[in-house]
Amino acid sequence: MHSFTEENYLKTIYYLASRQEGEVSTNALAEMTATKAASVTDMLRKLADKQLIHYKKYQGVRLTAEGERLALQVIRRHRLWEVFLVEKLGFGWDAIHEIAEELEHVRSDELVTRLDAFLGQPQFDPHGDPIPTPAGQMPETGYRKLSEATAGECVRLMAVLEHSTEFLQHLDRCDLSLGCTVTVTEISTFDKSLLIHLASNQPVFVSADVARNLLVS
Incomplete structure (x- = not known):
């Protein structure tokens, strides 16, 4: 079992890596998470010990296959909950991110499967972001x-x-x-x-x- 903070780091590393080439820097993670660089380094060591990331000091970080799988699970839950909040509860697209940040850590596979079916298996969230498939594949958009x-x-x-x-x-x-x-x-x-x-x-x-x-x- 991984902590919410660990899941958030994996998700953030995936997000940053998807928008640049090469490994993600500690400074970029510190800025994105609003955390001191020393605290980021401590977390990266923990994730490396769990074999969720490849990390060498001063050389940046990238996800392992298992780390990417977990990151995509978190992203999938987050984006499905955003669809639910907008389509079923009437929230505006500007008011859902923080709520989904909390709901994404509910790890029940059965709940996510039923939520996906209930929503009609959406491919995109209310912000236009693609929703990873149950198999952990991120759809390409070409935007x-x-x-x-x-x-x-x-x-x-x-x-x-x-x-x-x-x-x-x-x-x-x-x-x-x-x-x-x-x-x-x-x-x-x-x-x-x-x-x-x-x-x-x-x-x-x-x-x-x-x-x-x-x-x-």
């Missing part, structure tokens, strides 16, 4: 960032990288939701901000930082 789109291009918003309440509420105020179609009208040469138009022809200004956190197809 790219809105910041990579070109002027005149029409794209569909598929997922968000930033899950903070403030960011999601900002998208709500801009009428930007998953599945909406937008056309990139202009791209500023100064700061790479975008002027986009929704299908309703409503113009929306999107900063470069926001565009980097929106995934489109």
Whole structure:
């Protein structure tokens, strides 16, 4: 049995590794978990002793096969609970992350199997993130960032990288939701901000930082 903290570290290592090449640094983990580097190092040693990660001081960390399996189980539970909270309990997509953070540690395989069936075996959570399969496979999406789109291009918003309440509420105020179609009208040469138009022809200004956190197809 692994502690909640250990599960959170495995999930965080997987998350960081999926967004970069190479091993995950201790500093990146410390920043993501808001924990002192010394405490991160202590936890990494524990995970290494349990053969859940490959870790050498000053050389970063990567998950072992078992560590990745456990991380994907936690991610699967988290994203299924997010679907449940939005679709069945009526929560907004901006109010579910912290609740799912607690529910993801309920380890009953039978509960997760029934939850998955009850929800109709969803493939994506309310933020557009793919839900790992029961076999521990993460579906490929092929999405790219809105910041990579070109002027005149029409794209569909598929997922968000930033899950903070403030960011999601900002998208709500801009009428930007998953599945909406937008056309990139202009791209500023100064700061790479975008002027986009929704299908309703409503113009929306999107900063470069926001565009980097929106995934489109």
